Amino acid sequence: MLSLTKKRMSVRVRFAPSPTGALHIGGLRTALYNYLLAKKNDGKFILRIEDTDQNRKVDQAEAYITEALSWCGLEPDESPSKPGSFGPYRQSERKQVYQKYIQELIEKGKAYYAFDTPEELSKIREVYELEKKTFKYGIDTRMSLKNSLSLSSGETEEALNTLPYVVRLKIDSGKNIKVKDGVRGYIEVKSEEIDDKILMKADGMPTYHFANVVDDHLMEITDVIRGEEWLPSLALHQLIYDAFEWNAPKFMHLPLILKPQGKGKLSKRDGEKMGFPVFPLKWENAEGFKERGFLPEALMNYLALLGWNPGTDEEIFLMDTLVEIFNTDKIQKGGAKFDFEKAKWINHKYLGFTEEKIIFERFPEFLNCLPSTWSQKKRSDVYSLLRDRLFLLEELKSQSELFLRDPIDYDLKVMNKIIKHDPKKIVAQFCKMAKEEIPLSEWKSKIEKWNENEKLPFGAIMQSLRLAIVGNLSGPDIFIICEILGNQVTLNRLTKFINNQNF
Numbered sequence: 001m002l003s004l005t006k007k008r009m010s011v012r013v014r015f016a017p018s019p020t021g022a023l024h025i026g027g028l029r030t031a032l033y034n035y036l037l038a039k040k041n042d043g044k045f046i047l048r049i050e051d052t053d054q055n056r057k058v059d060q061a062e063a064y065i066t067e068a069l070s071w072c073g074l075e076p077d078e079s080p081s082k083p084g085s086f087g088p089y090r091q092s093e094r095k096q097v098y099q100k101y102i103q104e105l106i107e108k109g110k111a112y113y114a115f116d117t118p119e120e121l122s123k124i125r126e127v128y129e130l131e132k133k134t135f136k137y138g139i140d141t142r143m144s145l146k147n148s149l150s151l152s153s154g155e156t157e158e159a160l161n162t163l164p165y166v167v168r169l170k171i172d173s174g175k176n177i178k179v180k181d182g183v184r185g186y187i188e189v190k191s192e193e194i195d196d197k198i199l200m201k202a203d204g205m206p207t208y209h210f211a212n213v214v215d216d217h218l219m220e221i222t223d224v225i226r227g228e229e230w231l232p233s234l235a236l237h238q239l240i241y242d243a244f245e246w247n248a249p250k251f252m253h254l255p256l257i258l259k260p261q262g263k264g265k266l267s268k269r270d271g272e273k274m275g276f277p278v279f280p281l282k283w284e285n286a287e288g289f290k291e292r293g294f295l296p297e298a299l300m301n302y303l304a305l306l307g308w309n310p311g312t313d314e315e316i317f318l319m320d321t322l323v324e325i326f327n328t329d330k331i332q333k334g335g336a337k338f339d340f341e342k343a344k345w346i347n348h349k350y351l352g353f354t355e356e357k358i359i360f361e362r363f364p365e366f367l368n369c370l371p372s373t374w375s376q377k378k379r380s381d382v383y384s385l386l387r388d389r390l391f392l393l394e395e396l397k398s399q400s401e402l403f404l405r406d407p408i409d410y411d412l413k414v415m416n417k418i419i420k421h422d423p424k425k426i427v428a429q430f431c432k433m434a435k436e437e438i439p440l441s442e443w444k445s446k447i448e449k450w451n452e453n454e455k456l457p458f459g460a461i462m463q464s465l466r467l468a469i470v471g472n473l474s475g476p477d478i479f480i481i482c483e484i485l486g487n488q489v490t491l492n493r494l495t496k497f498i499n500n501q502n503f
């Protein structure tokens with residue numbers, strides 16, 4: 001039985017991407033888990049755009065992220081385009097908020113101004129390297145550097161008016177920072193190991209760490225679910241919460257999505273090399289899951305299982321069920337191998353049970369390969385004949401080709417195997433039935449009757465017919481194919497086979 005956990009009060013979670021490019025499926029999975037946790041608890045799912053690093057910002061990225069979430073059915077309750085009462089939801093529009101809070105930390109003596117130029121710092125770093133040591137701006141070094149802790153108040157005043165400066169967190173010595181990660185348990189770090197991180201850059205913009213903590217607090221975020229790459233920042237974030245004397249949210253860091261072979265993080269290049277998408281929607285020249293013919297529900301189902309397990313062998317879960325059974329306790333620690341075949345299999349299952357009408361309505365771009373000159377019945381017959389064979393909607397094009405064109409040639413291997421049974425003679429029998437317009441439902445019994453004298457292996461008979469109609473042994477039920485093709489086209493193909501001079 002699936003365990004249903006109790007609802008919690010006012011859960012608020014956020015998905016906080018930096019708009020530096022397309023949304024990778026790793027990010028999409030983070031968004032999904034946040035969404036599931038929110039919906040399970042009747043909470044709120046918030047989209048916050050973390051765009052404080054203007055140099056890395058990519059123009060189309062935010063629109064892409066918004067569109068991708070929407071295609072996946074992960075509609076935020078609050079976002080830049082749907083502001084709630086905790087906005088703005090774009091960090092670049094919250095500069096004044098950060099100014100206010102950085103001031104608060106400085107006044108509390110928890111942060112300080114630092115005036116060292118990047119050149120000065122890199123010189124110091126070089127000296128340390130020569131001595132095979134690593135330089136850290138922090139507890140051991142700060143008093144010998146140029147900052148408001150080492151300078152007199154007059155010097156500081158003067159420097160603030162004349163020099164560029166950053167603001168750094170003042171980390172106290174001798175502290176043991178212990179933070180709980182919901183996936184990995186307690187993480188412990190000594191304060192000496194952390195440097196006095198920059199909170200505010202020289203351009204007046206906050207760093208990721210500072211903005212992230214301030215926003216999570218102000219937006220009343222209760223649970224932070226994010227990628228494992230942020231685990232090393234966890235202790236620092238805790239220190240920022242402590243400096244403000246704020247309660248930190250609960251943290252959960254998701255395992256990496258690994259390459260199919262299992263070693264290393266899944267990258268865009270892996271997708272290009274192995275021919276699978278890593279983005280939900282097309283990005284530059286890389287096709288997304290959408291363009292390959294995934295149903296977004298199937299993609300969500302697959303991603304839900306990539307790093308979380310429901311505790312049963314079941315693998316097909318509609319979104320409503322996922323919301324009901326999702327439980328962060330079952331998020332796995334180890335990396336999750338990306339398995340495109342598995343993703344396709346899940347999509348195949350969804351294609352199998354999704355009503356044909358819905359497919360025609362929602363994914364017309366994939367149905368265009370069935371000519372509009374065909375009747376709706378014929379388009380529908382072809383789709384329903386082929387749907388059980390589809391793993392991706394894009395495959396409909398190649399699978400339906402047999403209805404559009406007569407075979408160009410005949411599979412030689414099959415031909416060599418059956419030639420001793422005189423396939424032309426066999427096909428001539430079918431041709432006769434087509435000419436006499438004998439209903440297809442009677443073809444089988446009629447050919448069996450004819451074969452009472454001929455005594456041919458029945459397989460060879462069917463293979464001859466299939467070869468004549470399709471050109472090879474692939475494809476669904478051959479009599480249904482003939483039915484859809486209609487008597488005239490069937491007759492033409494049979495006649496062409498008989499008239500072929502190459503065998």
Ligand code: GLU
Binds near residue numbers: 227230
């Ligand atoms: N902006 C960060 C990212 O893009 C968010 C990390 C977090 O969720 O705290 O990964």
